[in-house]
Amino acid sequence: MDKNSSNSNVIEKPGKDEPALQIVNIHKSFKHNSILKGLNITLGRGENLVVLGKSGTGKSVTIKCIVGLIIPDEGNITVLGKNILRLKDKELNELRKKIGFLFQSAALYDSMTVRENLNFPLRTNKSLSEDEKEELVREALENVGLLDAIDKMPSELSGGMRKRVGLARTLILKPQIMLYDEPTNGLDPITSKEIGNLINDVKEKYHTSSIIITHDIACAKIIADRIIVLKDGVCLTEGTYEELENSDNLEVRAYFE
Amino acid sequence: MDLAKNKRPSPQEESEPLFPSLYNFFSAITALTLFTGRYFKSVLLPPFEFNELVRQSFLIGYKSFPLVGITGFIMGLVLTIQSRPTLAEFGAESWLPAMVAVSIIREIGPVITALICAGKVGSGIGAELASMRVTEQIDAMEVSGINPFKYIVVTRILACTLMLPILVVFSDVIALLGSFLAVNINGDVTFTLYFSQVIDSLAFSDVFPAFVKTFFFGFAIGLIGCFKGYYTDKGTEGVGLAANSAVVLSSLLIFIMDMIAVQITDLLY
Ligand SMILES: Nc1ncnc2c1ncn2[C@@H]1O[C@H](COP(=O)(O)OP(=O)(O)O)[C@@H](O)[C@H]1O
Ligand SMILES: [Mg+2]
Numbered sequence: 463m464d465k466n467s468s469n470s471n472v473i474e475k476p477g478k479d480e481p482a483l484q485i486v487n488i489h490k491s492f493k494h495n496s497i498l499k500g501l502n503i504t505l506g507r508g509e510n511l512v513v514l515g516k517s518g519t520g521k522s523v524t525i526k527c528i529v530g531l532i533i534p535d536e537g538n539i540t541v542l543g544k545n546i547l548r549l550k551d552k553e554l555n556e557l558r559k560k561i562g563f564l565f566q567s568a569a570l571y572d573s574m575t576v577r578e579n580l581n582f583p584l585r586t587n588k589s590l591s592e593d594e595k596e597e598l599v600r601e602a603l604e605n606v607g608l609l610d611a612i613d614k615m616p617s618e619l620s621g622g623m624r625k626r627v628g629l630a631r632t633l634i635l636k637p638q639i640m641l642y643d644e645p646t647n648g649l650d651p652i653t654s655k656e657i658g659n660l661i662n663d664v665k666e667k668y669h670t671s672s673i674i675i676t677h678d679i680a681c682a683k684i685i686a687d688r689i690i691v692l693k694d695g696v697c698l699t700e701g702t703y704e705e706l707e708n709s710d711n712l713e714v715r716a717y718f719e
Numbered sequence: 720m721d722l723a724k725n726k727r728p729s730p731q732e733e734s735e736p737l738f739p740s741l742y743n744f745f746s747a748i749t750a751l752t753l754f755t756g757r758y759f760k761s762v763l764l765p766p767f768e769f770n771e772l773v774r775q776s777f778l779i780g781y782k783s784f785p786l787v788g789i790t791g792f793i794m795g796l797v798l799t800i801q802s803r804p805t806l807a808e809f810g811a812e813s814w815l816p817a818m819v820a821v822s823i824i825r826e827i828g829p830v831i832t833a834l835i836c837a838g839k840v841g842s843g844i845g846a847e848l849a850s851m852r853v854t855e856q857i858d859a860m861e862v863s864g865i866n867p868f869k870y871i872v873v874t875r876i877l878a879c880t881l882m883l884p885i886l887v888v889f890s891d892v893i894a895l896l897g898s899f900l901a902v903n904i905n906g907d908v909t910f911t912l913y914f915s916q917v918i919d920s921l922a923f924s925d926v927f928p929a930f931v932k933t934f935f936f937g938f939a940i941g942l943i944g945c946f947k948g949y950y951t952d953k954g955t956e957g958v959g960l961a962a963n964s965a966v967v968l969s970s971l972l973i974f975i976m977d978m979i980a981v982q983i984t985d986l987l988y
Contacts, residue, residue: 569856586864
């Protein structure tokens with residue numbers, strides 16, 4: 463949890479000091495509604511980057527651009543050294559397996575049990591036997607502390623449990639980059655804190671680089687190595703938690719009150 | 720602010736169209752055509768989602784047997800009772816089995832069964848896919864490297880196309896049983912006599928075109944349900960809308976297809 467110590471192992475693979483992810487000057491509008499207007503974000507290796515911003519500023523749109531769910535009108539996105547806008551379908555799918563995406567609503571598959579949900583990303587993997595897959599599923603659930611929910615349906619789970627199962631499902635492919643869309647939204651403070659700790663555990667254990675969208679400033683305090691604030695489709699400011707907390711900009715300070 | 724780049728909206732979207740509803744109609748037709756094209760491309764290319772196809776066939780086909788059976792039975796019974804007085808007036812009561820059989824096999828069986836399935840299966844698919852879209856399940860599949868179109872859409876359309884003919888045959892048989900029962904209310908006809916009359920009255924040109932068109936009906940139900948659900952964009956409200964318009968549109972399409980089928984059959988035989 464000590465931020466300085468986690469910064470010391472930023473470079474997981476020697477020789478690869480390029481950022482995990484780089485967004486350069488992206489623009490996106492829907493019909494006449496211009497959402498992103500030249501946004502730049504760089505995510506260092508092994509870094510937890512928290513993104514703050516009002517509802518509707520395009521935070522979700524930004525991270526959906528990263529995985530190619532939304533195509534920006536202009537700009538470049540480089541993920542793990544690859545320009546994702548130039549990839550063919552097959553290459554894009556391979557790259558997507560290295561990126562974990564925790565959706566705002568957890569996006570569990572309603573018609574499947576927790577076990578089937580976790581098995582789903584593994585289904586195209588022919589090199590694993592059924593036993594090995596089961597082993598991975600159990601390991602992933604154990605990591606989020608929900609092994610006893612393995613045979614439940616998503617509708618039987620609470621909000622916090624759904625988020626954790628969603629997290630387990632994305633972690634099963636051992637992603638190098640994690641994107642969290644409001645992971646603590648709608649949860650009580652105690653569960654939020656647990657999720658925050660879980661995000662830190664993920665970083666320690668899998669050496670992931672993460673972007674975390676959140677409004678939850680208590681959670682941001684636990685997890686953030688660096689925070690950026692979005693406004694009107696561009697980056698308003700960035701800095702560490704302490705720097706932004708003492709910022710001169712009233713708009714930035716408003717998030718911390 | 721130079722945004723002139725690849726994914727820029729086309730000029731039509733920029734300016735207000737002259738006739739908005741006409742414009743919407745044709746853009747919907749275009750989208751549906753593209754969707755259909757994508758289906759045919761995906762259905763032929765591996766990987767095939769065989770397990771999911773079986774599961775969907777079970778849900779769509781097997782689970783519809785009771786409903787289709789009950790409606791089929793009532794259909795045969797009622798049709799026979801209603802036709803008797805007219806035939807009796809001409810002293811042609813002995814034609815009753817033949818007449819009922821021809822109308823059930825050629826027309827009423829396929830169309831009523833398809834409409835029932837449009838209501839049960841089509842709305843179900845529309846609502847299910849729409850809620851998967853709204854709760855980001857479709858996006859989640861896509862980012863985990865699995866093609867959601869193949870897994871969700873192709874399996875459902877194919878299952879509908881394959882299951883509807885089976886349901887129609889089942890419904891036809893039950894309807895004929897219902898009709899047999901109704902014939903026996905007023906007179907005494909043995910089971911063998913009744914069915915030999917039915918089979919004598921049916922020609923290949925009655926059975927075959929009627930069977931072929933059921934594949935198209937099934938395809939239409941699956942296609943429209945998936946299309947409406949897959950492209951929903953109005954949040955939770957869109958789920959109901961997708962289910963509703965899936966039923967309306969696929970029912971309409973079934974009637975249109977039936978009309979075309981009749982014309983073609985007329986030309987051929
Ligand atoms: N697929 C889409 N089509 C049209 N508009 C969209 C789409 N996705 C997002 N938007 C619009 O973009 C804006 C930003 O959305 P979003 O990124 O979800 O905001 P947030 O920062 O709260 O996550 C919203 O006004 C939303 O209506
Ligand atoms: Mg959002």
